[in-house]
Amino acid sequence: MFKILLLSLLSASVSFAQIAVKADLLYPMTGDLKPVKNAVVLCGPDGKIQAVGPAAEIEIPGGYQILTAKVATPGIIDAHATVGLSGILNSPKHDQEQLEKSAPIQPELRALDAYNGRDPLVKWLRDLGVTTVHTGHSPGTLISGQLMVVKTDVPSITSLKDTLIPTSAVAATLGSNALASGGKSPGTRSKAVALLRAELLKAQSYAAKISKSEAEQKDAPDPDLKLQILADILSKKTPLLINAHRHQDIAAALRLREEFGFDLILDGAAEAYLLLDEIKAAGVPVIVHPTMARPFGDLENMTFTLAAQLHEKGIPFAFQSGYEPYVPKTRVVHFEAALAAAYGLPQEIALAACTLYPAQILGLDDKIGSLQPGLHADLALFDGDPLETMTHTTHVIINGKLVSSSQK
Amino acid sequence: MRPRKLLALAIAPLLAFPLLFSAPNEKPGSPANPLKAYTNATLYPVSAPKIENATLLVRGDTILAAGPADQVNIPAGAEQIDCSGKTIIPGLVCTHSHIGQVAGGDGSSPIQPAVRALDSIDVRDTSIDKARAGGITTANLMSGSGLLLSGQTIYLKLRKGNTVEDLAIKLPDGSFAGGVKMANGTNAIRDNASFPGTRGKSAALVRQRFLDAQAYQKKRAQHLTENDPDKPFERDLALETLADILDRKRIVHHHTHRHDDILTVLRLKEEFGFEVVLHHVSEAWKVADEIAAANVPCSLIFLDSPGGKLEARDFKWRNGAELEKRGILTAIHTDDPINDSRWFLRNAAIGVRAGMSREKALEALTLSGAKMLGLGESTGSLDPGKKADFVILSGDPFSIYTRILETHIEGQKVFDLTNPTDRLYAEGGYGAGHAREASGCCFYR
Numbered sequence: 001m002f003k004i005l006l007l008s009l010l011s012a013s014v015s016f017a018q019i020a021v022k023a024d025l026l027y028p029m030t031g032d033l034k035p036v037k038n039a040v041v042l043c044g045p046d047g048k049i050q051a052v053g054p055a056a057e058i059e060i061p062g063g064y065q066i067l068t069a070k071v072a073t074p075g076i077i078d079a080h081a082t083v084g085l086s087g088i089l090n091s092p093k094h095d096q097e098q099l100e101k102s103a104p105i106q107p108e109l110r111a112l113d114a115y116n117g118r119d120p121l122v123k124w125l126r127d128l129g130v131t132t133v134h135t136g137h138s139p140g141t142l143i144s145g146q147l148m149v150v151k152t153d154v155p156s157i158t159s160l161k162d163t164l165i166p167t168s169a170v171a172a173t174l175g176s177n178a179l180a181s182g183g184k185s186p187g188t189r190s191k192a193v194a195l196l197r198a199e200l201l202k203a204q205s206y207a208a209k210i211s212k213s214e215a216e217q218k219d220a221p222d223p224d225l226k227l228q229i230l231a232d233i234l235s236k237k238t239p240l241l242i243n244a245h246r247h248q249d250i251a252a253a254l255r256l257r258e259e260f261g262f263d264l265i266l267d268g269a270a271e272a273y274l275l276l277d278e279i280k281a282a283g284v285p286v287i288v289h290p291t292m293a294r295p296f297g298d299l300e301n302m303t304f305t306l307a308a309q310l311h312e313k314g315i316p317f318a319f320q321s322g323y324e325p326y327v328p329k330t331r332v333v334h335f336e337a338a339l340a341a342a343y344g345l346p347q348e349i350a351l352a353a354c355t356l357y358p359a360q361i362l363g364l365d366d367k368i369g370s371l372q373p374g375l376h377a378d379l380a381l382f383d384g385d386p387l388e389t390m391t392h393t394t395h396v397i398i399n400g401k402l403v404s405s406s407q408k
Numbered sequence: 409m410r411p412r413k414l415l416a417l418a419i420a421p422l423l424a425f426p427l428l429f430s431a432p433n434e435k436p437g438s439p440a441n442p443l444k445a446y447t448n449a450t451l452y453p454v455s456a457p458k459i460e461n462a463t464l465l466v467r468g469d470t471i472l473a474a475g476p477a478d479q480v481n482i483p484a485g486a487e488q489i490d491c492s493g494k495t496i497i498p499g500l501v502c503t504h505s506h507i508g509q510v511a512g513g514d515g516s517s518p519i520q521p522a523v524r525a526l527d528s529i530d531v532r533d534t535s536i537d538k539a540r541a542g543g544i545t546t547a548n549l550m551s552g553s554g555l556l557l558s559g560q561t562i563y564l565k566l567r568k569g570n571t572v573e574d575l576a577i578k579l580p581d582g583s584f585a586g587g588v589k590m591a592n593g594t595n596a597i598r599d600n601a602s603f604p605g606t607r608g609k610s611a612a613l614v615r616q617r618f619l620d621a622q623a624y625q626k627k628r629a630q631h632l633t634e635n636d637p638d639k640p641f642e643r644d645l646a647l648e649t650l651a652d653i654l655d656r657k658r659i660v661h662h663h664t665h666r667h668d669d670i671l672t673v674l675r676l677k678e679e680f681g682f683e684v685v686l687h688h689v690s691e692a693w694k695v696a697d698e699i700a701a702a703n704v705p706c707s708l709i710f711l712d713s714p715g716g717k718l719e720a721r722d723f724k725w726r727n728g729a730e731l732e733k734r735g736i737l738t739a740i741h742t743d744d745p746i747n748d749s750r751w752f753l754r755n756a757a758i759g760v761r762a763g764m765s766r767e768k769a770l771e772a773l774t775l776s777g778a779k780m781l782g783l784g785e786s787t788g789s790l791d792p793g794k795k796a797d798f799v800i801l802s803g804d805p806f807s808i809y810t811r812i813l814e815t816h817i818e819g820q821k822v823f824d825l826t827n828p829t830d831r832l833y834a835e836g837g838y839g840a841g842h843a844r845e846a847s848g849c850c851f852y853r
Contacts, residue, residue, distance in 0.1 A: 088715030120721075124713050274838065292712075294745050295538075300841025327716030327746060335712055338808045339751070343835060389757035389808050 017065040018050075019043045019397060021379055023072035028052055029356040029370040033348045041072065043377035047399035052371050067395050067402070073351060073386055074371050075131025075378030075398060078333040079287045079358035080241070080267060080320035082138045084115040084122055084150070088329055095119065098138035098323060100145065104178070104186060105199050107170045107233075108225035109145030111136030112163060117155040121330045125321075126152040127404045128332055129380030129393040132164065132368055134358065138323035139173040139243035139268070142192055143199075146170055146229070147241065149362055151378070153398045168362060169241040169265060170233055172196070174249040175298045193252050200260050203230030239263035245270035245289070245298035254282050265361065267320070270302035276313045285316040285361045290331045291339040293322065307337075307353065308344030318358035319350075338387035350387060437485055441468030444819070445482045449491035452805065454498050454775050455789040457767075464496055466796040469818035474790040497770065497805055498789050499545025499797030499817060500752055501777030503707040504661065504687050504741035507535035507749065508572075512551020512559030512589060518596055518603045518610075519617050522645035523559035525549050526584060529572045532843045534833060539749035540566050540823040541834035543799035543812045544742075546577075546788075548781055553591035553663040556604065556614055560649060561661055562586040563781050565797075567817050577783065585782070587685075588653055590614070591663035592672055593719050611672055618680045621650030653682045659782065660684040661707075665719040667694040674702045685780045687741065690714075690723035696730045705737035705780050708772070709746065710758040728772065729763030738768065739777035750812075750834065757806040770805060795819075 026039035040058040044050035051058050060066060087095025097114035100106060115135070116122075125133070131152055137145030149164040150157070160166040172178075174193070179186055186192035206227040213220045232238040240262050242253040250269055257264040264282070266272065268289040272279060279286065288307050295302050303309075310317040319340070321331040333354045341350035359369025368376050377400035384391035396404035437443030444466045451462035453474050463480040465473040473480045482488065511528035513520030529549060539547060550561035563585040564575040577585040592610055596603065604610040624647040631641045652658040662673045662684050670686060677684045686692075686706045692699060699706060708731070714723040724730075731738045740756050742749050756769040764772070778788025787797050800814040812834070815823035824830050832840050 088721055089718050090716050091718070121713060121715060271838070292748060292751060294748065295836060295841060296745070301836065301838050303836035303840070305835055305837070324716070327720050328711040328713040329715035330713045332712050339754075342809050342811065387808055389754055390761045390806060392761065 017063055018045055019377075019400060019402060020060045020064040020066045021072050021381065021397070022055060022060075022066060022068045023381070024069070025071045026052075026371070027071070027073045027348065027351055027355075028372065029074050029352055030372060033352050033356070035071075035348065039072075041371055041377070041379060043379075043397065043400035045400075047377055047401070049371060049373050049375050049377045051373060065402075067381060067397075069381035069394055070384055071382040071386055071391075073129075073380050073382070074355040074369055075376075075396070076129045076334050076354050076380055077318075077358040077362075077369060078125070078130055078133045078135070078321050078354070079318035079361060080147070080322065081133045081135040081330070081333070082323040083125060083133055083321070083330050084117055084119055084135050085111065086138065086323060086329065087116060087119045088121045090326065090329055098136075098144075099140045100137075101141060104142040104180065104192075104195060106141070106145055106226070107143045107229045109137060110167065111146050111148040112150075112157045112160070112166055115148070115150065115157055117150070117152075117157070122152055125330065125332060126396060126398075127393065127406045127408045128334075129382070129386070129396055130333060131378040131380065131396065131398050132364075134168060134320075134362055136168075137171045139171065139177055140323075141173060142178050142186060142196060143170060143172045149364065151398055153401075153403045164364060164367065165362065167229070167232075167238055169239045170229060171267075172240055172242045174242055174244040174252050175246050177243070177298060189249065189252070193256070196256065197259070200230060200234065200256075203227050203234055204260075207231040207234055233262045234260060236261075236263045239265050241265040241267050241287070243267040245302070247271040247274040249298070250275055251278070254278060254284070257282065257284070268299075268322075270299045270306070273303060273306055273309050276309065276315065280313055280315050285318070286310055287318050287320045287358075287361065288340075290320065290322045290336040291343070292331065292336060304339060304343040307340035307350070311345055311349055316357065316361060317353060318361050319354045334386060335389075338389070341387050347385070347387060436483060437467060442819075443467050443472075443483055443486035445480075445486045445488045446491050446496060446800070447477065447482070447488055449494055449496045449800075451496045451790065452498070452770055453790040454771055455791050462496070464790060464798065466819050469796055469820075471790060471792055471794050471796050473792055491800060493802075494813065495801040495803060495805060495810075496790070497543075497799050497801065498774040499787065499799055499815065500543045500773050501739070501775075501781070501783075501788055502539070502544050502547040502742050502744070502749065502752065503685065503739045503777045503780050504709075505539070505544075505547045505549055505744045505749065506552065507539050507547065507744050508533050508549055508564075509535075510549040510551060510562075513555045513557070515554075515600070516602065518555050518613060519557040520555060520559055520646070521557055521588060521617075521649035523551070525551060525560060525562045525586065526572060526576070529562070529564075531569055531572055531575055534841065534843055535744065535749070536566060537823075537830075537833035537844060539744065540815050541812065541825075541830065542742075542749035542752050543801075543815050543823075544749050544752060545797040545799070545815060545817045545822075546778065546781070546783065548587065548661065548741075550587075550589040550661060553589075553595040554598075555591065556596045556610055557588065557590045557617075559589060560586050560658070561589050563783065565817055566822060567820065568822055587659040587661045587781070588649065589663070590660050593663070593665050593669045594717065595663070607669070607672070611676070614676065615679070617646075617650060618654070618676075621647050621654055622680075624648070625651045625654060654680060656683050659780070661687055663687050665690040665723075667691040669719070670695050671698060674698065674704060677702065677704065685739075688743070689727060690720045692727040693724045693730045694722070696734055696736070699731070700734040700736050705739070705776070706731055707739040707741045707777065707780060708759070709741060709743050710755040711747070712758075725758055725762035728759035728769065732764055732768045737776055737779065738772050739780050740769075740772045741777070753805055753810070753812075754808065757808070760806055766806060
């Protein structure tokens with residue numbers, strides 16, 4: 001009896017112990033992004049990183065649970081997904097919440113009102129090392145709704161605090177994916193842009209009315225969810241993420257940004273290689289389409305070398321899992337990074353583009369994306385090069401807690 | 409092909425082993441049949457263990473020898489191609505592909521055996537160029553899984569050619585090699601009066617048609633016995649194809665995901681005695697013992713995640729390992745466009761990640777697939793006498809960083825990464841969505 005009690009006490013103390021990670025090769029994703037050999041990361045009791053450095057310099061205090069790994073990286077960040085909204089069963093009215101097609105422009109739809117953190121695909125990604133997702137409404141209408149940033153260990157959104165950013169961006173689509181048929185608008189690219197401009201002009205005047213009412217201390221105009229969020233885009237509180245693949249659609253997105261002065265994130269951008277100078281000049285980041293996206297429709301001229309070309313040009317970029325309508329129902333963002341590494345992107349840059357770079361694009365690099373004291377203790381542990389297909393994810397840590405040891 | 413014959417084929421390469429290292433046929437090369445020696449390569453014959461510093465000797469469309477450099481005699485006059493630092497593997501065989509705009513039966517009825525993939529294929533479609541860039545030399549092109557039986561498949565060598573006949577594999581009787589595509593589970597269940605609404609109805613419809621085919625076989629045999637010139641036999645294209653299945657002239661390639669659907673296929677095979685390959689087999693891990701007991705080969709898909717539909721919810725990466733443990737003949741397919749043909753090697757690497765041996769994974773991409781198409785005697789491994797179908801890689805077949813450098817079919821180079829147009833189809837870029845320029849035409853790029 002005493003033995004059992006002791007064992008249970010021991011196991012309890014083990015499961016609540018703070019974690020120390022010992023890695024043969026650690027990618028802190030700081031400085032020149034190069035990995036450090038034989039390093040240690042201590043996770044503090046507050047879920048933040050306590051210390052990072054060479055094993056010789058860091059003493060692991062007693063009582064820490066020590067996890068060893070060949071390779072450790074910051075928790076993987078998926079720069080654009082629909083996971084949690086587009087569920088595993090692909091069953092409309094049951095687990096497909098990523099696209100509402102009743103109207104072409106619906107920026108008021110919040111991701112957090114639809115997100116299901118208990119969907120098996122969230123666990124699937126978490127077990128593989130993905131700790132944070134930028135997820136929400138998919139491409140497919142002119143403005144489909146909002147995106148949010150959430151950790152993959154959050155099962156339900158009980159308050160806005162369960163997210164890292166409750167409204168991180170609004171998702172727009174230019175190109176054939178957002179065109180309607182059967183006499184509905186928008187039926188052409190020109191009409192799509194005209195509709196978008198008209199709506200943004202409305203938001204401009206709505207924002208002006210609010211400013212005026214505040215200045216004159218008069219009654220504010222009636223609240224309008226749609227115009228409020230569009231006004232947030234115009235004031236650069238929320239970026240507009242525009243999914244555009246054809247070069248003419250990317251050019252249209254750049255023109256809209258020029259005209260209305262919002263923060264633009266280019267998404268997908270299959271033909272971005274044709275407009276590298278223009279994108280660079282605009283200072284716009286690109287969340288590239290999955291490297292294994294299917295080369296059809298607007299993506300027919302996509303190239304596996306896009307990430308390498310953006311990197312060489314010095315354009316900020318990150319990888320995404322994107323939206324998948326069938327099988328596989330989700331992609332895995334570091335698998336997409338891996339293939340870009342096979343097509344000219346340096347290996348550590350490919351890893352940065354699913355850790356540090358997405359954190360920077362989302363404005364979260366003071367919290368996640370690299371391993372530094374004070375940042376969230378989110379880590380992925382591997383038994384080899386994280387980009388090699390045959391490598392297993394051995395452990396996943398979120399906010400200092402072990403959330404997976406499935407050896408997947 | 410009967411299982412016994414399959415077994416004989418599996419043993420054949422072992423018997424051929426003593427010949428492997430010599431060049432038994434010392435005939436000199438000729439302009440029509442040039443001699444080429446690919447030297448200093450790391451070579452995976454698949455029928456035998458990996459060979460370092462190997463030579464692959466080819467004359468015309470045929471392999472003369474494959475072995476260690478010091479055991480392969482390179483005849484005078486042979487062109488020598490240095491493959492130092494490179495890896496040579498057999499041409500990849502995709503047992504399940506939808507490239508070339510292939511089509512089959514339409515939405516008018518659930519069982520359409522008379523419809524041929526042959527009549528739909530566009531050999532200039534970019535998907536075929538991309539498959540060559542992915543190292544695929546042989547492919548089973550088939551229609552989709554939206555019908556219980558959507559038509560006849562066709563086995564192609566992805567040769568450079570003008571017509572589908574140029575790519576087709578001919579059987580000794582002059583006909584084109586191919587199987588028949590069948591499916592069960594939810595894809596063929598439709599809200600349409602002529603289609604099944606349940607799994608029970610799906611199986612009943614199929615069984616009735618095979619019973620019809622058995623009657624047709626009898627009638628045809630009787631007609632041949634009577635041999636009455638005044639009574640011409642009325643051919644029925646659909647029943648003729650089903651009779652070919654019963655006569656084991658055509659292999660059934662059966663889409664199936666869920667454990668109970670897999671068992672339904674095994675029951676049909678038991679009842680009608682046809683030859684069948686299970687395709688996709690998402691829940692193979694649940695009924696691996698039953699598959700092994702039935703001695704039925706499997707062609708697996710490897711996806712980056714489960715789901716997308718209810719019946720793929722329980723898909724597992726360890727399907728390959730579970731089948732390997734039980735000695736089940738296992739291939740892997742792309743199901744292009746589900747998995748792009750250019751990532752075919754990567755699919756097998758997922759199998760290795762989840763416990764398949766590297767040897768069986770490479771075999772699953774080559775020889776095992778060839779056997780499932782009844783082509784194991786002529787392709788799928790690097791053995792003397794087989795067709796010179798091979799791929800030259802920059803390194804380890806399963807490393808993500810490895811690039812496919814060249815693809816050869818029957819001694820002809822059909823993909824070369826250094827060729828700018830080939831490279832466009834290998835990597836993508838502006839124009840990759842359009843077909844290769846027709847010679848003498850003005851198609852813009």
